[in-house]
Amino acid sequence: MAVVHFSTDQRQHTGGTPEVTIDAANVRDLVRQLSERYPSLNAHLVETSSTAVAIDGEIIPDPWLEELFETSEVHLVRPLAGG
């Protein structure tokens, strides 16, 4: 169980839904379920080539097998780059 919060961009693909609760063991499972529920969001996720997530405030790149818990708050973000 995790609460996924959608950004304004992403809400274009969720019919305006700002957040959704999903029963997923890890991020890969979460993304798979999101893609089924919101097919165009899938395109969005794939198009960005890799997606980072923030879980409980911590931005995690390459997060696919990251475990999720009932209280996890998830934001889908794009990977960052730095100097």
Place this chain on the structure above:
Amino acid sequence: MSRTHVTCEVNGDAVDFLTEDGESLLNALRDELGLIGAKEGCGTGDCGACSVIMDGRLQCACLIFAPEADGASITTCEGLASADELHPLQQCFLEGAALQCGICTPGFLIAAKALLDENPDPTETEVRYALAGNLCRCTGYDKIVRSVLEAAVQIRTPA
């Protein structure tokens, strides 16, 4: 391709090398003599990374045609330390963390030596203006200026 034979003194050693006339002294030092301390940051005299002292004058080796060095006496960064001791400037740069990436460091050390040879007790402002021909992009100059001032004190008052 004809090459010119150049004989000079570098860091106290009599040396000679062959060079194309249009080559810079910087490339001759680096490629023919293996003295890699002087760096090319711009090739146009704007960054000071290639600073050397030739015949008592601080100059950019990138602006010197290699044949000009014939008969000259040249000091590079490699000539600063003695066998068992670093030059006070080198020691102060190390202890004062006056270098980050280090690419500009040899040029700064030579420019600072030229300054202290002429003016053993410079003010901060004099140090800053004397080093204005040497670009550093890492440090913001703060620790370089402090280290040069500290080295000046040490040179004036040997332990």
Place this chain on the structure above:
Amino acid sequence: MSTTEAPADTGTNGNGASGYRWVGTRPVRHDGLDKVAGKARYAADLNLPGMLYGHILRSPHPHARIVSIDTSAAEAMPGVKAVVTGADFPEAPPKGATRNLMCTVIARDTVLYSGHAVAAVAASTRREAKAAAEAIEVTYELLPHVLNISDAMADDAPVLHDNLFTRGVEPRPTEPSNIAARTVYERGDVEQGFAEADIVIEREFSTQAVHQGYIEPHACVVDCDQEGKAVIWASSQGHFMVRSSTATVLGWDTSRIKVIPAEIGGGFGGKTTIYIEPVAALLSTKAGRPVKIVMSREDVFRATGPAPGAIIKMKVGARNDGTITTAKAWLAYENGAFQGIAAMLGCMCVVSAYTLDHLYVEGFDVVLNRPVNVAYRAPSAPAAAFAMDSVVDEIAERVGMDPIDLRLHNCPSQGDPTPYGPKWPMIGLRECLEAIRDSDHYQSDLPAGQGRGVATGFWFNIGEASSATVNLNENGTATVITGSPDIGGSRASMALMAAEELGIDPHSIQPVVGDTEVVGFTDVTEGSRATFATGMAVVEACRDLKEQLRKRAAKTWDCDVEEVEWVDGSAVHGPGEQEPLTLAAITGNAKRTGGPLGATASLNARGAGPAFSVQVADVSVDQETGRVTVERYTTAQDAGTAIHPSYVEGQMQGGVVQGIGWALNEEYIYSDDGNLENPGFLDYRIPVASDLPMIETCIVEVPNPSHPYGVRGVGEVGIVPPLPVMANAIADATGVRIGDLPLSPPRVLAALTAAES
């Protein structure tokens, strides 16, 4: 929190902060002697037997179709051993990051900026290579070009890529454009926020492209053999990146490539990508000889990543008590010739130093006929902070509040939402604001005729993958091998953390940056991550070693390992029946107790701590010439924990001065025909020593709970505040606010003159 003003302790006797023995001390860096003696080897310093020199021919046009390339004259010239063009490289996919990388290294059908690589020559001497490259005949069909954001976003703009459709707009556009992506972050209701405000300030800002300005031009030596293997000596922020990127561009398997990191002469983000390595590799393969390519300074400016210019429109509302009720931002960032993420990052950063119930941030990534933009220290954040912190300063003035107090009043803390969604972890913005407020500088009276400005800066910091191997030597010393190129003293930090863990002197530790075949995969030194993430791997490996050392002691003493503690570099028998065994005693005996001792750790670092900086400057402005002089400058920055305070201060000071350069005089100047007019250090004016005062530092330490020593990473955020600091200080000195950078003498004087009339 602790503050540090001037380096006091430069010894290695152990006087660390926060109860550490070594962490927080200032030993001489391990690679220092080679660097002051002129012995350190950078990529351009390497010469191999039989080595050739490569020279790259670049486009003189900003946008053109390559009709034909005739290399026959070049091939016939003396000393020429190999010539390559885009046709010699694998075909690029139609779009995406791989195409962008491949087409940046060498143009295929189209050149997209003046300076775009078109062909290359390897010859026996530099001069022969240059002459031959200039003899290559390229026929171009000129195409219309766009050089600035407004032109590129116009409906009738010439389009760079006919398969680029704006991402982030639904429904997806049917026509291609130069707008690569749109990003939106939104919370609450901005109109309600404006309704709640007593004052609303609306301003427009612009910044120009600036270069990272590292003093070492890009350089590499590549030696390809007859078995198809390549050894690359590279100047880069990440040699594993060089390996994978070179393999991608050449269509090679990575196992064909070994990359040896040379010392790197500065990067600041600019060396997080490649330009020349695949070209040298192909030339070397063709010639059967090693090839060196060193960029000229002009090529560095014309063809390597500047940081983007931007246009930002801000509308901010506030109540008379200083509460910022809402912010609305519109941002457009140059991306260079290929799509990037500059505007997205700008959107994430623009209001991050403030708590807002209502916000709407919209950003556009725009491609145009300039070189691809590349990360530069906290990419995109400086322009964003320039806009927001200029407006915030105006609000403080309007409501009659001290600018630090106003920022404290609106300061986010742990658990508050970030503008881009997630909640803030533990952050030190408040502590940085207080450090500046309490500083001698801020408490001092402003000298007559000067102006004072303050501003904040935010940067994420990032984690990523790192590996470290720590080997204990028989004499009790240790070798620490990591995969992070040392760009500003990180080897010393690695040694300090290993010293703290193992309990031995940092100078008993040799830190080494290993090549791609001796150490595990490590991401680029970027995002302020080396001391944070690679340091974490070093600590993990050392902790593994401490376990092994305890086991060896237990074996030696024939006791239970639980009875052995590791204290101050020695195994101590808990019950006290044995004399302690020093690390050297254990390693000296290691072969007889089970073999040599070593450990490796590889990890994805989690929990990079966000970084904040607050800065204050006093300036004087020559009202008749518009020249600005920085009289005094102080910066406070949250380091988490300063492992080597001297190099933390160095990062802070260096970032500040780069920011001052960006604010005052640095800019890319293009002629109408699309050529860069100032591709050299004479007219691209980075600050010189006489332009500056000392940069006073307050290291703030709000430890990052996700790092064993609390490290946040300090490399980047320092460059963010100087842009608004300078603008705010000039406004304080003159009463005139300027929204366009750089604040060069002509621009300042024009603004003063306009304000007078």
Place this chain on the structure above:
Amino acid sequence: MKYAAPTTIDEARALLAADGDAIVFAGATDVVPQMRGGRPEPSMVVDLKKIDRLMSVSLDGDTWSVGAAVPTSVLTADAVFTADFPGLSEAAGLIGSDQIQNRCSLGGNLCNASPAADSVPALVVNDAIAVIAGGGGERRVPVAEVVTGPGQTSLAHDEIVVCFELARPAAGTSDAYLRLIPRTEMDIAVVGAGVRLTLDGDGAVSAATVALGAVAPTVVRVPAAEAALAGSSLDDAALAAAAAAASDACNPIDDKRGTIDYRRQVAGVLTRRAAGIAADRIRTRNGQQGDS
């Protein structure tokens, strides 16, 4: 490309006469960057630094002779020369870094023919004469007549500037040079202003010369500014009139270093300030002489 280092002027001229593509250099501080920037390599570079006369500075009676190839750092370090021409010495000390000033020369700065050359306005206000060796022997030409346009001089291919002659300043005379650059060092002048004044015993200006750099294709003498200063007591009105005249005399361009408006505006400011500095120098010297 060949390098030659003749030791006599005749030898140098013979090399030039034999090779229409050969060029002379002293410090190469302009020549090398130009070649890096795409200027074709000449067939020969003739180094003038081995010719004694071009490398010597001498004071003969009331006339200074400054070798055309003398590094400008030699001039700035020469206390007597600097006391006579503080403005010219300052201008010579503004050309690039210490590294550059140890190579660059007044001859090179003039013959490179950049509109922004720092030493030229300072030479012009001091009525410097260029001594030029050519086919018919030596000719003596006012410095202001050597440069004809950006990169262009009135010298024939085989002519060489040998030295500059400067009369020692008369009593009550001094000069000043100011330039505007965005940084504190290492830039090319956006505007340069040289002023020489002579004050009479009452502190009134009995003679004034004003020359501007970087505001027109060549250095500009500003007779209107000179007229405004002459006869005045350097009161605000006279200084303002001189500043306005200087601004009016500008014929600048918009380029990467500055705008037309900016150059006009600042030319006036620098002229006014330089006049003030020159006057202060005269008063200080008079004061010192009065004390002694």
